[in-house]
Amino acid sequence: MIFYNKLITWYLENKRTLPWRETTDPYAIWLSEIILQQTRVAQGLPYFQAFLTHYPTVFDLANAEEDDVLKLWQGLGYYSRARNLHHTAKTVAYELNGQFPNNYKELLKLKGIGEYTAAAIASIAFGEIVPVVDGNVFRVIARIYGITSDISKGPTKKEFQLKAAELISQETPALFNQAIMDFGAIQCTPKKPLCDTCPFIVNCVAYQTNKIEQLPVKLTKTKVKSRFLNFLVFLDKEKNTYLIKRQEKDIWQKLYQFPVIDHFDKKEINIQTTVDTIYPEISYNQIKQLNEETIIHQLSHQKLHINFWLVDCLSLPAKKEHEKIHWQQINTFAFPIVIHNFINSLAF
DNA sequence: GTCCAGGCCT
């Protein structure tokens, strides 16, 4: 069989119509690829539209404030993507005269663009013959060719890149790359793939040997640590509160949060005593818990146990690294989704 | 509730 003929035939019958497939603008294609890293199409789509509306060109994005970019990214997760997006917009706008590099090797030098994204942009926007290897491609090739290498190991990617380079259509590399990814997303899915209607059923080693469930092989499991976050929602008579911008190399870098008491060990802490120690200058009427049950928020590598405490006080003095803001302005700041959802659940 | 998919950076 000629692999790409079958694949492209499948694609022409089954492909999704997506806005970034209607354009040849490298800026829009780059934007879509960054948004779609680690993100489902359904979740990414509205963000793609919003970014293009707010920042129609790479210059608009380059000239934006980082806080505004993060605010628009709020809810998408992996916020380093937004910071790198902004950084690369500046590089392209100010150092490359607004022109994206037109080849894999140069694209790879930009922040936030790794091997997958460089290959996607190079092929889709510029027609370069370079195969993409994303999670879909790993799965499709591992199954059809019965490759049992552990895809969580570094060298395995080279093996799949080599295989994909053999398979790619020299005439239509962009079509091939989008086809293999759509095929993985729609037909050859991680769970319950649609083998009954699969055009590769006679070729697929995994199917023929009953190993669909075992492929691709991925052995690494990340260990999840528990972490206990107690957010302090200060509120004075004029409805001012404190926000802190996260800075350290940690989760949610450069997003906003309420002041927090943060532990990696579960220990009984007395909120009142702790607040008295950290904020001796603040006199409050009472402290009360705002959420009924501890909120569990699961990250890839941390399990967060979250409580919110209302600290009801007369006034809030200026304090280092604390931004005193009026509650009405709260939705102009970029928050992690768990804090955003909590804020929106409040009545005041 | 728990598990998992999805690329890049350091």
Add this chain to the structure above:
DNA sequence: AGGCCTGGAC
């Protein structure tokens, strides 16, 4: 190799 987020499947 480990850190980084969220939502959907089960």
